Amino acid sequence: xxxxxxxxxxxxxxxxxxxxxxxxxxxxxxxxxxxxxxxxxxxxxxxxxxxxxxxxxxxxxxxxxxxxxxxxxxxxxxxxxxxxxxxxxxxxxxxxxxxxxxxxxxxxxxxxxxxxxxxxxxxxxxxxxxxxxxxxxxxxxxxxxxxxxxxxxxxxxxxxxxxxxxxxxxxxxxxxxxxxxxxxxxxxxxxxxxxxxxxxxxxxxxxxxxxxxxxxxxxxxxxxxxxxxxxxxxxxxxxxxxxxxxxxxxxxxxxxxxxxxxxxxxxxxxxxxxxxxxxxxxxxxxxxxxxxxxxxxxxxxxxxxxxxxxxxxxxxxxxxxxxxxxxxxxxxxxxxxxxxxxxxxxxxxxxxxxxxxxxxxxxxxxxxxxxxxxxxxxxxxxxxxxxxxxxxxxxxxxxxxxxxxxxxxxxxxxxxxxxxxxxxxxxxxxxxxxxxxxxxxxxxxxxxxxxxxxxxxxxxxxxxxxxxxxxxxxxxxxxxxxxxxxxxxxxxxxxxxx
Numbered sequence: 001x002x003x004x005x006x007x008x009x010x011x012x013x014x015x016x017x018x019x020x021x022x023x024x025x026x027x028x029x030x031x032x033x034x035x036x037x038x039x040x041x042x043x044x045x046x047x048x049x050x051x052x053x054x055x056x057x058x059x060x061x062x063x064x065x066x067x068x069x070x071x072x073x074x075x076x077x078x079x080x081x082x083x084x085x086x087x088x089x090x091x092x093x094x095x096x097x098x099x100x101x102x103x104x105x106x107x108x109x110x111x112x113x114x115x116x117x118x119x120x121x122x123x124x125x126x127x128x129x130x131x132x133x134x135x136x137x138x139x140x141x142x143x144x145x146x147x148x149x150x151x152x153x154x155x156x157x158x159x160x161x162x163x164x165x166x167x168x169x170x171x172x173x174x175x176x177x178x179x180x181x182x183x184x185x186x187x188x189x190x191x192x193x194x195x196x197x198x199x200x201x202x203x204x205x206x207x208x209x210x211x212x213x214x215x216x217x218x219x220x221x222x223x224x225x226x227x228x229x230x231x232x233x234x235x236x237x238x239x240x241x242x243x244x245x246x247x248x249x250x251x252x253x254x255x256x257x258x259x260x261x262x263x264x265x266x267x268x269x270x271x272x273x274x275x276x277x278x279x280x281x282x283x284x285x286x287x288x289x290x291x292x293x294x295x296x297x298x299x300x301x302x303x304x305x306x307x308x309x310x311x312x313x314x315x316x317x318x319x320x321x322x323x324x325x326x327x328x329x330x331x332x333x334x335x336x337x338x339x340x341x342x343x344x345x346x347x348x349x350x351x352x353x354x355x356x357x358x359x360x361x362x363x364x365x366x367x368x369x370x371x372x373x374x375x376x377x378x379x380x381x382x383x384x385x386x387x388x389x390x391x392x393x394x395x396x397x398x399x400x401x402x403x404x405x406x407x408x409x410x411x412x413x414x415x416x417x418x419x420x421x422x423x424x425x426x427x428x429x430x431x432x433x434x435x436x437x438x439x440x441x442x443x444x445x446x447x448x449x450x451x452x453x454x455x456x457x458x459x460x461x462x463x464x465x466x467x468x469x470x471x472x473x474x475x476x477x478x479x480x481x482x483x484x485x486x487x488x489x490x491x492x493x494x495x496x497x498x
Contacts, residue, residue, distance in 0.1 A: 066266055075269035082271055084215035093221030100228035101201070102335065106328045108252075111236045112245060113321060113395045120245040122317030125324040127191040127249065129308045130177060131198030134170040136301055138163065138202025141294035142286060146209040156210055156275035158282035163206040165283070170199050181312070186246045193249030197231055200256040207268035214272040223267055227259040292433055296423065299439040303469055304416070306446040307462040310454050319459045325395060326406050326463070329387060330413020333379055337372050337417040341424065349428050358489070368421055376414030383410055405463045412467040415474050422477045431484045438476035445472055 052060070069075050105128055112121035146159055174195040178188055204227065208220035234255040239248035311319050348364065351357045379387075383406055391399045399406070426435055450465025457464065 062263075065270070066262070069266070069270060075266050082216065082219060086218065090215075090217035090221070093218035093225070095221070097221030097224030097228070100225040104228050104232055105324075107232055108235050109321070109324060109328075110394050111232075111239060112248075113325075113397065115236075115239045116243060116245050118318040118321050118397060119316065122320035122322075123187055123190060124194070124245055124249070125320040126308060126312055126317065127187070127194040128198070129305050129320075129324070130174065130191065131194045133298070133301055133305060134174050134195055135198040135202040136294070136298045137170040137173065138167040138199050139205055139294075140166045140287070141290045141297055143205055143209050144293070145286070145290050146206065147212045149213070152213075154282045154286060155278055156213075156272070157278035158286065159206050159210070160275075161278045162283045162286045163203055167199050167203045170202065171195065174199070186244075189246035190249035193246075193251070193253035196253035197256040200253075200260050201227070204260050204264045207264050210268045210272050216271055219267055219271060223259075223264045226263060227256055230255045230259050292436070296432065296435055296439055299443055300419070300423075300473075303439070303443055303446045303473065304466070306443075306469070307450045307454065307466045310451045310465075311459075311462050314451075314454050315458060315462075319462070321395075321397075322399075322402060322405075322459055323462055325391060325397075325399070326402060326409045327413075329379060329383060329391075329406070330409045330416070333372070333375050333410070333413040334417045334420060336375060337368075337421060340371065341368055341421055345424060345428060348425070352428060362485075365425055369418060372414055372417045372421065375417070376410060379410050379413070380407060383407065402459075405460055408460075408463045408467050412463070412470050415467070415470040419470065419474050419477060422474070422481055426477070426481055426484065429484055429488065434480055434484060435477060438473060438480055441476060442469055442473040445469060 066075075108128075109121060109125060112124045116124075140162070142159065142162065146154075174191070178191050181187075183191060204223065208223055211217065211220040211223070231252045234251040235248045238251040239245065242248070308320060308323060311323065348361065351361045351364070384403075388399050388403055388406065423432070423435055426432055446465070446469040449468055450462060453461030453465040453468075455461070
């Protein structure tokens with residue numbers, strides 16, 4: 001009597017599971033000692049001329065686990081296999097994941113310039129700038145709120161539903177932007193591919209946040225690193241083979257979706273406890289509570305991106321490449337400053353909570369501003385000495401003619417780092433809502449002045465307009481910080497207590 005198809009599936013799953021248990025000398029995230037049973041199983045299989053490598057074994061083990069989980073009743077009901085609470089491992093893999101994520105744009109910009117030319121690299125830069133804004137829309141500033149929800153007052157199912165809503169909204173906004181711009185087929189395919197990749201970045205963040213909630217930040221870092229490296233490889237290989245920036249962008253989007261479905265979502269569901277049902281009230285609460293932080297982050301990135309959007313309508317796409325290539329060293333100042341002060345924010349909050357230590361708090365703020373100034377000066381010296389030749393070699397383009405613009409961009413990067421730090425300090429003082437007005441004024445300024453300067457001075461005007469916007473925002477935030485500081489001193493009380 002022939003077997004039922006379901007019986008066939010069960011036999012295959014059982015066979016895969018048994019083979020996985022025998023060969024489990026390497027797991028997804030570790031190298032435990034091989035068991036006696038595994039060694040016996042290997043001996044029973046007999047000698048193999050083509051022993052699979054570690055990556056093949058890793059993929060086989062993960063695929064077997066996924067199939068077995070589906071067969072056994074679903075991902076969420078499985079037992080976790082990987083430990084939690086290892087700070088060193090969390091720090092290491094989170095750094096790797098964040099570093100890989102941060103390298104995607106500069107690496108692919110270099111690849112696009114070398115393989116497709118300046119104009120198509122500029123098209124990629126424009127698509128990535130718009131995609132980054134869509135990623136912030138997808139995130140909606142929820143990650144910090146989610147990982148600090150220790151008591152899970154809001155269910156993970158509600159976090160997921162809210163993030164899927166914002167991600168669909170981001171995708172709709174991206175399609176609308178492409179329609180308004182009237183992109184041709186090449187730019188349309190490239191943009192949609194990159195938009196999907198960046199929106200997946202935003203969507204995956206809720207699952208990686210769930211892993212962090214479960215004290216398994218290292219798994220979130222591995223997920224982020226895998227997605228980023230996969231996108232770099234897929235984009236580079238397709239561009240090398242086809243020399244089509246549109247196909248390369250589409251490949252980036254497809255690979256990002258694949259890693260989300262095959263790794264990130266299953267990993268979060270397998271390695272964390274099952275969630276209770278979602279609640280419309282909880283979803284609405286997430287939008288309400290996270291709106292202020294999202295508004296500040298989105299507006300800041302929008303201010304940074306306005307010159308790029310203005311250039312798209314007024315200058316050729318190669319200007320996008322030059323602007324973004326010159327921006328990367330400036331962005332390094334922002335990232336380096338963040339590595340210095342962000343781990344100290346909890347300590348700063350504790351210092352501020354003690355009225356007797358307010359003087360020390362003020363000195364730390366001034367010291368960090370001084371450090372950012374020194375970092376900016378050091379970057380200027382390096383750019384004047386080796387930076388320009390290194391950039392010319394990397395991109396295959398002579399940047400010597402843009403030396404003056406490079407210096408302006410680095411100064412803007414230092415100002416941007418100071419803004420980021422000052423906003424964090426205002427947040428420590430629990431007055432982040434006070435920053436809304438400075439951001440709104442600067443956004444209105446950025447819609448007018450950089451556009452006018454681009455019309456007058458082309459690329460130089462774009463950089464000068466960006467610098468002017470950053471200087472205005474820093475000045476307004478400094479005034480606001482001084483006002484907050486004076487107000488709190490007069491009241492002589494901690495902002496943490498009503």
